Amino acid sequence: MKPVAVAVLGRGVVDPDSPVIAADDSALARGQAAFETLRVYGGRAFGIDEHLARLRASAARMELPDVAREDLEALAHQALAASGLQDAALRFYWTGGRDGARTATALATVTPIPDDLETLRARGIRVVSLDLGIDHAARARSPWLLGGVKSTSYAVHVAALAEARRRGADDAVLLASDGMVLEGATSNVWWVAGERIRTPGLELGILAGVTRSHLLRLGRDLGYTMEEGAWPLDDVLAATEVFLSSSVREVIGAVAVDGRTVGDGHPGPVAMALQAALRSEATRGA
Numbered sequence: 676m677k678p679v680a681v682a683v684l685g686r687g688v689v690d691p692d693s694p695v696i697a698a699d700d701s702a703l704a705r706g707q708a709a710f711e712t713l714r715v716y717g718g719r720a721f722g723i724d725e726h727l728a729r730l731r732a733s734a735a736r737m738e739l740p741d742v743a744r745e746d747l748e749a750l751a752h753q754a755l756a757a758s759g760l761q762d763a764a765l766r767f768y769w770t771g772g773r774d775g776a777r778t779a780t781a782l783a784t785v786t787p788i789p790d791d792l793e794t795l796r797a798r799g800i801r802v803v804s805l806d807l808g809i810d811h812a813a814r815a816r817s818p819w820l821l822g823g824v825k826s827t828s829y830a831v832h833v834a835a836l837a838e839a840r841r842r843g844a845d846d847a848v849l850l851a852s853d854g855m856v857l858e859g860a861t862s863n864v865w866w867v868a869g870e871r872i873r874t875p876g877l878e879l880g881i882l883a884g885v886t887r888s889h890l891l892r893l894g895r896d897l898g899y900t901m902e903e904g905a906w907p908l909d910d911v912l913a914a915t916e917v918f919l920s921s922s923v924r925e926v927i928g929a930v931a932v933d934g935r936t937v938g939d940g941h942p943g944p945v946a947m948a949l950q951a952a953l954r955s956e957a958t959r960g961a
């Protein structure tokens with residue numbers, strides 16, 4: 676979606692249609708850049724501390740030149756003020772900069788929340804499982820695979836989404852080659868097994884979702900037993916509820932996995948309770 680406002684380090688607010696990345700920037704040449712997406716509620720960027728910490732950790736793993744936290748916060752303020760939006764998606768991009776320059780390129784963009792999101796949440800989405808082709812321990816064993824790093828090298832995730840759509844689904848759940856469940860293409864995945872709510876553990880090299888960490892806490896507060904670990908797809912196929920989480924989409928129920936209906940074919944009560952708790956926390960004081 677086209678940003679309504681863009682702010683660039685060293686330039687301030689720019690026309691959202693103007694170019695912001697040079698032809699020799701590492702983001703373009705190598706797909707080497709860190710990014711973050713978070714949601715703004717009533718003018719407040721929810722979880723900004725966690726997102727900025729993850730952005731810094733991603734940049735460090737890719738050995739990108741430093742950007743000061745105050746500069747990132749200033750970019751966010753500038754872009755949000757220029758957008759005039761109170762509810763929006765805020766993105767940060769932090770690239771390795773121009774070839775040989777040793778200076779990062781950093782920018783913040785603001786885009787509206789997709790119009791069809793609440794319709795999708797009410798209806799629920801259809802997901803398919805797709806093999807990522809590496810075993811569940813590979814990303815922990817081989818740090819250069821950049822497990823847990825939110826980099827702009829998302830072509831594989833976009834291709835997985837395209838494959839999911841070709842198969843008549845809305846989204847993909849990525850599996851390790853040994854069948855273990857990892858994460859969504861752009862989300863974390865959860866399911867309800869009996870009395871327990873399960874989500875893959877961070878030791879699998881998945882992204883440590885900010886929403887995921889909020890949901891683990893909120894779920895416990897609501898009295899659920901929250902479990903992190905490694906489970907095969909069969910555990911998800913046997914679940915009474917399946918849902919995805921991410922900052923913009925929050926909690927979104929899956930009503931079919933690989934063509935099999937989940938529960939009664941509607942988003943379930945656990946997903947709805949967690950969504951309500953998350954939204955309430957995000958909008959408190961907003």
Ligand SMILES: Cc1ncc(COP(=O)(O)O)c(C=O)c1O
Nearest residue numbers: 861862863882884885886921922
């Ligand atoms: C691969 C992947 N996993 C998980 C998430 C969810 O992370 P968060 O809740 O911080 O948005 C995302 C978000 O884009 C993602 O791309």
